[in-house]
Amino acid sequence: MQCQDAQALMTAYLSDEVVSIERREFEEHFTTCACCREELASFRESWERLGRWPVPAMDSRIERDLLARVEQEAATLGPRLRPVATALAAVAAVLLSIAASVFLPYERAFQLCREGLKGFSVFAGLPDSTLFFIAGIFYGVIPLLLVGLVSARLMGGAGAGLNGTATGVAFALLMAPYVLIVCSALPGAFTAAILGGIALGGLSGSAGGLWLGSRTRRPAW
């Protein structure tokens, strides 16, 4: 081992980070090199001096305050309804869902559903209202999944279930007038089926989005 290599390893050696062969070579070098021995002694002195640095005792009030704050946190950290965030999330989801229905009207989604499912024997003979229900799910689940993901990343995962459910319910209530107007030409059973699908999709999409978002949120640490 050369002096330059040995000197580069001195701090690692003092930290017990030099192992096996390298450590042996390092120690062998010191038996023959007085200059490196001296250098290591000087490093060791600084290392030891640093290690003797005392710290003041912590004020006992700090501990009391901290544990009291933890107690307080524990009491407030349970699932908590966030009305403003929930309302904003529901409105955003409504806008997304309406935009989706403009690009792909409900009747067209129903037809796509019928065509897509007719190849599967298990879905053969499903009544049209069920197909409207299935089509409706997409208008609920996709907007709420997106909104839930964003909300969770912004506000954290606490109360994901509660806030997700509240957002889903608010979304379904806000969507109802729009669906009733847009589907006024359709039989009532179909309108109800679409609305039911949207509500179910909204509830599951919202809870799922918030849950997924809280799992993937970048931690503060």
Added chain:
Amino acid sequence: MKEPSDLELMLAVKAGDRTAFEQLYRRYRDRLYAFLVRYTGDPSSAQDLFQETFLRVFRDRARYEPRAAFATWLFTIARNLFLDSVKRAWTPGTFIEPETATLSIPDPTPGPLETLAQEEAEAVLRRAVASLAEEDRAILLLSRFEGLRYREIAKILGTSEGAVKVRAHRALQALRRALTD
């Protein structure tokens, strides 16, 4: 009875066990506080960061993943909080100078001259450590006092083990220079 590991305790905290949190707290209290005092150079800032760090551990307990050791997670939080506080309140290059009167003395009955000499020695050391770059200071303190391995420190700093090794040596070289100047 066998003491529960950090991981076992943290998983219990995650499941809502506050006694486990207190156990973890007592296990790391002195280490974290000492690290923060040396790292910030200021007992008052250290106390604030100490509280915030443990509060953050408690708040983020649901997101704790046992991929890294608890100590690594704890010191990562502490360092990030310190960096945030620097961004918020400090101008670059400033370092809080602690009141020397608050420093404890290891010998319970030193004479006045001895006390003065010790205080002076500590002040020199404190200034020397304060003169190091933030990352170098963190590496040196985590390695020297916390006994963390370079690979663990690399995780805390979000860098490679090789980079920690190089910086640790550079930090000790700089400290040696500062102590002998």
